[in-house]
Amino acid sequence: MARGTRAWVAALLLTLALLMIGGTRAWLHRLAREGVYPLENGAAWIRTRIWGQVARLWTADGLVRRNRALEAEVERLRLDAAMLEPIAAENRELRRQLALPPRVPARLVPCLVLSSGGATGWWRQVRLGRGHADGLAVGDPVLTADGLVGRIADLTASTAEVRLITDPNSRIACQLDPVAPETGVVRGILHGAGWRAGPAARPELLHVVDPLRLRYLERDVVPPPRTRVVTSGLGGTLPPGLLVGYLLDSEVDENGLYRMGDVMPAVDFGALTLVYAMVSGGRAP
Amino acid sequence: MTSSLPVIVMLLGTAAALQCVLPPLPVHPLKVPLLAAVAFYYALERPLLPALVVALWAGILTDGLGGVPPGTSAVFLALAALVVAGLRQVVPVASWTGAALLGAVGAPLLAMLQALLLRRQGAVIPFALPLGGALLLAPAGALATGCARSLGRHLDLRAGNLTPSKEVESRGG
Numbered sequence: 001m002a003r004g005t006r007a008w009v010a011a012l013l014l015t016l017a018l019l020m021i022g023g024t025r026a027w028l029h030r031l032a033r034e035g036v037y038p039l040e041n042g043a044a045w046i047r048t049r050i051w052g053q054v055a056r057l058w059t060a061d062g063l064v065r066r067n068r069a070l071e072a073e074v075e076r077l078r079l080d081a082a083m084l085e086p087i088a089a090e091n092r093e094l095r096r097q098l099a100l101p102p103r104v105p106a107r108l109v110p111c112l113v114l115s116s117g118g119a120t121g122w123w124r125q126v127r128l129g130r131g132h133a134d135g136l137a138v139g140d141p142v143l144t145a146d147g148l149v150g151r152i153a154d155l156t157a158s159t160a161e162v163r164l165i166t167d168p169n170s171r172i173a174c175q176l177d178p179v180a181p182e183t184g185v186v187r188g189i190l191h192g193a194g195w196r197a198g199p200a201a202r203p204e205l206l207h208v209v210d211p212l213r214l215r216y217l218e219r220d221v222v223p224p225p226r227t228r229v230v231t232s233g234l235g236g237t238l239p240p241g242l243l244v245g246y247l248l249d250s251e252v253d254e255n256g257l258y259r260m261g262d263v264m265p266a267v268d269f270g271a272l273t274l275v276y277a278m279v280s281g282g283r284a285p
Numbered sequence: 286m287t288s289s290l291p292v293i294v295m296l297l298g299t300a301a302a303l304q305c306v307l308p309p310l311p312v313h314p315l316k317v318p319l320l321a322a323v324a325f326y327y328a329l330e331r332p333l334l335p336a337l338v339v340a341l342w343a344g345i346l347t348d349g350l351g352g353v354p355p356g357t358s359a360v361f362l363a364l365a366a367l368v369v370a371g372l373r374q375v376v377p378v379a380s381w382t383g384a385a386l387l388g389a390v391g392a393p394l395l396a397m398l399q400a401l402l403l404r405r406q407g408a409v410i411p412f413a414l415p416l417g418g419a420l421l422l423a424p425a426g427a428l429a430t431g432c433a434r435s436l437g438r439h440l441d442l443r444a445g446n447l448t449p450s451k452e453v454e455s456r457g458g
Contacts, residue, residue, distance in 0.1 A: 008334035015341045019356055029349030032301070036350060039302035115305040120351030120396075121315040122403060122410065127305070154352075161352070168409035192409075 030156045033127075037158050040114040041129050048112070048273065106239070108143070108276040109134055114159065116272070124167035124192070125153065126272055128160040136160050139237055141278045147243035147266030148172075148231065149275050160277070165212065165244060166269055167192045174214060174244055175232040176223050187232050188217040190244060190263060211248055211262035219259050223247055229263050239278070288444045289331075293339055296323045296437055301346045310425055315418040317425045318392045320347045322433035324362040325387045328369040329379050330438065330447070336366040354402045361395050384434040385427035392426025393419035 018024045056063050111128035118125060130136055132155045142149040142162045150164040163170060170192035179185050191213040214229060227247040233240030243266050250261030300319035309316050324343040327336040344359025351358075369387065372378050378387070400415035441447040 005334065008332075008338060011338045012334060012341070015338055015345075019341065019345070019359060025355035028345050029355065032346045032349030036298070036301045036305060036346075039298060040305055043302065043306045117305075117309050117314060117316055118351040119301065119304045119316060119320065119347055119349075120353055120399060121309045121313075122399060122408070123352045124314070125352065168411070 033156045033159050033161075037114070037129070037156070040127065040159075041112075044112050044114050044129065106278050106280055109136065109279050111136075111142070111160070111275050111277055113272045113275060118161070123169075124164040124269075125150070126162050126164065126275075128162060128275065128277070129158065130277065131156050131158045131160055133157045135279045136277050137280070140280070141231075141238050141242060143242065143276050143278060144267050144272070144274075146268070147245065148238075149267055149269075149272065151238070152277065162275075164269060165190070165192060166265060172238065172244065173232045173234040174229050176217075176247070177228040177230045177241075183218070183221045185232075186218050186221050186223065187234065188214045188260075190214050190229065211264050212245060213260060214247065214250075214263050215253075215258065215260045217250065217259040217261065219252055219257065221259070223250060223261070225249055289335055289441075289446050292437070292440045292444050292446060293327075293335075293342075295440065296326075296433070297339070297342060297346060300343075300433070301350060304347075305350055310418070310421045313418055313421050314414075315396060315422060316351075317429050318347075318388075318395060318422065319429050319433065320344075321358070321362060321392055321395055322388055322426065322429035323437065324366065325369075325384065325391055325430045326433045326437040328362075328366040329373075329384055329387060329434065330441075333366065333370045336370065337363055340366040351399075353399045354406060357399055357402050358395060361398055365391055381431055381434065384430045388426035388428070388430025389423040390426075392422040392429070396422050 018028055109130060111130040114127045114129050116126045117123070118127065126149075128136075128142070136152060136155060138152055138155055140152045142152060148165055150162045150167070150170070152160045153163040154161040165172060168191075170190075172190040174188055174190045176186040176188075193212055217223075225248060229244045229247055231238045231240055231242040231244060245263040245265040248262040248264055250259050252259050297320065300323045304316050304319040307317065320343040324336075324340040327339040331339075340362035341359045344357070344362045347353065347358040347362075348355050365387075369378060377383075396418050397415045400410050400418075404410050438447060442449065
């Protein structure tokens with residue numbers, strides 16, 4: 001047997017052995033993600049830093065206008081923060097007097113979005129350029145200023161896979177906000193987009209943004225359109241009060257057991273470049 | 286093998302990064318199967334042993350980067366390499382047309398196998414998704430395999446892994 005052939009046979013046997021041993025398959029997958037991470041990170045860096053700068057050169061006027069608008073927004077936000085500070089102090093004092101436990105400490109870690117859809121596109125997920133080396137953990141919520149993006153589904157040292165709330169496999173415990181005194185808390189389970197029940201299943205153009213489906217709501221409560229939908233915190237996997245979307249309309253299900261409604265996500269999933277992972281520990285966001 | 290390894294690493298690395306970073310197909314969430322296209326190129330143009338090694342690693346990368354059950358794409362691409370090796374004995378498949386045909390057939394089949402195994406694992410995948418994807422993946426797979434063949438041949442010729450006479454032979458075939 002020629003030397004080259006022996007080398008190929010050895011490489012083939014080694015690859016097969018790595019695939020056959022159960023424990024190494026997950027390790028191989030993480031290795032693949034870590035291996036591609038520098039290339040993805042480079043592409044993301046070029047997209048945001050170089051291409052962004054080049055695009056700005058062509059839109060200098062727009063840049064000045066945007067800068068002015070951002071300065072005005074910063075001033076407004078500083079004013080808001082100053083006005084909220086006494087309320088926060090009052091809240092802390094009241095919590096102390098009522099002996100309520102402190103809020104779960106969390107910190108926000110900014111993460112660059114490296115790619116979306118993975119290598120196949122089966123999952124509605126994005127890959128972030130931060131991993132467990134940055135303190136992220138599986139199950140941590142991922143947010144933007146607009147609302148909840150999803151949850152971390154898998155991790156390597158430098159990357160995190162985030163399952164979006166629009167994925168058909170996503171399930172989130174939610175409630176309507178604000179809570180009306182006459183109805184009490186109205187809770188439901190938010191299903192990802194693309195969920196179709198039995199005979200109603202039909203092919204659709206998939207580029208159309210499907211609304212999310214909020215199921216198992218109290219049947220007799222008719223919420224008005226544009227009602228905010230936030231996380232309920234039930235189950236303990238997500239903190240309560242994170243904005244998920246807005247209720248478009250609702251109807252009683254065909255069995256008359258519960259109410260379900262369409263929810264438009266608050267986040268624009270087509271324009272995700274920078275997101276924040278809410279990591280346990282550290283100061284409150 | 287020494288001169289083949291850099292070409293393999295370069296092709297698989299580039300394909301993996303591009304497959305992740307590039308946007309999905311128009312009107313469909315599936316991605317263009319560049320890693321499978323590289324495996325198809327090796328199956329068409331190179332001996333069986335390197336083709337099998339590349340098929341397995343392309344599959345490992347596809348599964349690892351795409352959240353697909355481990356081994357799905359690796360086994361499919363290895364089987365495809367074996368089938369193509371058998372076909373090469375009777376039909377001259379090493380041509381751009383052969384690459385396009387293999388990509389047009391192989392890419393949709395791979396997507397349907399992935400969908401089937403994901404559904405068996407409990408994932409919610411509507412039937413329309415792989416069926417619609419198959420229609421779009423056929424031309425995308427053909428184009429991707431054609432491009433992978435052109436790039437792969439260029440690199441392999443420069444690295445001395447393919448001889449110019451073989452190039453003439455394959456052009457004739």
